[in-house]
Amino acid sequence: MAGMGPGIGHGFTPGWTMMSRAERDAHRQQMLNARSAEECRQIRDEHFKQMTERAKAQGVAMRGPRHDACASFRP
Template sequence: MKKLALTISVLSAAVLATSALAQGGKGRFTWNQTYTPGWTLMTPEERSEWANKMREVKTYEECKALQEEHQRAMEERAKEKGVKLMPPRQNGCDVMKARGFIK
């Protein structure tokens, strides 16, 4: 049963990654748990707001500043809930820069 759950998790992550890559284009970058620490601690509205903020950044420095602010807020929220905040699997700002979405 654990193998099945692991397989499903891996396949789900692959589908999410493929979906994010396939979308491409400025403003169409998919912000999700891969790039966002504290994703599971956020409400759907907060997730949407976060994605919109990140789509509006123009430079790498602006992206990193927003990311650091978000990291601090999520660390505090995780502490309040007594959970450990896991780091994102990839740095969204690095990915956005590599894909030419930001300078």
């Protein structure tokens, strides 16, 4: 199915519950604006790094996503 984009939300985005609504919206836009699967993975990986640091600062255990947000990416 052409045009299918990245997965976004609680099951795809680590740290979703630690993010404000504005942060969620900004992340959603970044993911939707990704032009390639590689760019999607770069955004995903950088986000995971940031959320891992936030979780550590808050003393919270961080888990990876349940689903790969970039698996269904098609330009």
